Amino acid sequence: MQNVKLDVHAKLMKAYKEVPDWWFYILLAGSVFLSLLMSFVWKETVQLPWWGMLFAFGLAWLVTLPIGVIQATTNQVSPILLIFCFSSLPVRHSKLCFRCVGKFNVKFFLLTS
Numbered sequence: 001m002q003n004v005k006l007d008v009h010a011k012l013m014k015a016y017k018e019v020p021d022w023w024f025y026i027l028l029a030g031s032v033f034l035s036l037l038m039s040f041v042w043k044e045t046v047q048l049p050w051w052g053m054l055f056a057f058g059l060a061w062l063v064t065l066p067i068g069v070i071q072a073t074t075n076q077v078s079p080i081l082l083i084f085c086f087s088s089l090p091v092r093h094s095k096l097c098f099r100c101v102g103k104f105n106v107k108f109f110l111l112t113s
Contacts, residue, residue, distance in 0.1 A: 032057060060106050068110050 006014070035057075039050045048056075 064106050064110065067106055071110065 032053075035053045036050050039046050039048055039053050
């Protein structure tokens with residue numbers, strides 16, 4: 001890596017310090033906290049229980065590697081398997097919230113890694 005010629009953007013980015021890991025951990029904890037708070041405070045609007053939020057976060061963490069491998073080898077964006085286990089809730093709001101928490105987190109993980 002010492003002999004690699006840097007492009008213009010890499011040279012400009014060398015002027016900035018690298019972001020420490022603790023900053024990302026704070027953002028992760030804050031987003032989980034705000035999501036859980038949202039599921040408690042706006043229960044009627046969100047219609048996704050707190051355990052559904054945690055399940056969506058866990059599922060996103062679990063499937064990031066397989067989806068990343070599929071995307072890297074085939075150049076296809078595979079949709080996340082949306083497991084709908086909230087049978088007593090209306091389909092629209094809880095499914096949308098689950099998809100936002102699950103699928104978009106996987107997309108963000110793949111873009112930033």
